[in-house]
Amino acid sequence: MKYLLMIYENEKAWEALPKAETEQLMGEYSAYTDSIQKSGNFVAGEALQPTQTATTVRVRDGKRLTTDGPFAETREQLGGFFLVEAKDLDEAIALASRIPSVRLGCVEIRPVIDFSDSMG
Template identity: 70%
Template sequence: MKYLLMIYENEKAAEALSEAEVQRMLGEYGTFTEAIQNSGHFVSGEELEPTAAATTVRIRDGKRLTTDGPFAETREQLGGFFLVEARNLDEAIGIASRIPAARTGSIEVRPVREFPLPQD
């Protein structure tokens, strides 16, 4: 089963890191990513641009409304994700607990709903 591991952190705190701290964190992410690739759990993963680059889209009364930035003001912002293949929720949680940002932010683990593909 696939699980989306969403990485939430405080953007302002991340922006305040020194260059040495950023390089250390990038090294930890590289090590983590290599480990889940080698274990066969890795499907995909990306870092996202800051929330200032986001646009929220809504349709209300048939009209498209756009707002700069995220919809909700929160203390932690979605900064990236890993899509992994895991046997069950416990295994996905184990993988999520190894993501470096779990120490300073939070990781939301959510099963991916898989729909059967239509047969030709």
């Protein structure tokens, strides 16, 4: 089953980290990504640009509305994700607990709906 591991962290806290700590975390991310690629769990993963680059889109009464920035102000922002293949939620939790930023923020795990069987 596929799970989306959404990485939330405080952008301001991340930006305030000393360069050496940022480099260490990026090295840990590289090692983590390499390990889940080798184990066969990796499907996809990306880091996201900061929230100030976001655009939120809504359509109301047939009119498209766009807003600069994220939908809501929060203390933690979505900073990236991994899409993984795991046998069950326990394995997904184990994978999420190894993501380096889990020490700074949190990782939300969401199972992905597989529509392939119903779209015959």
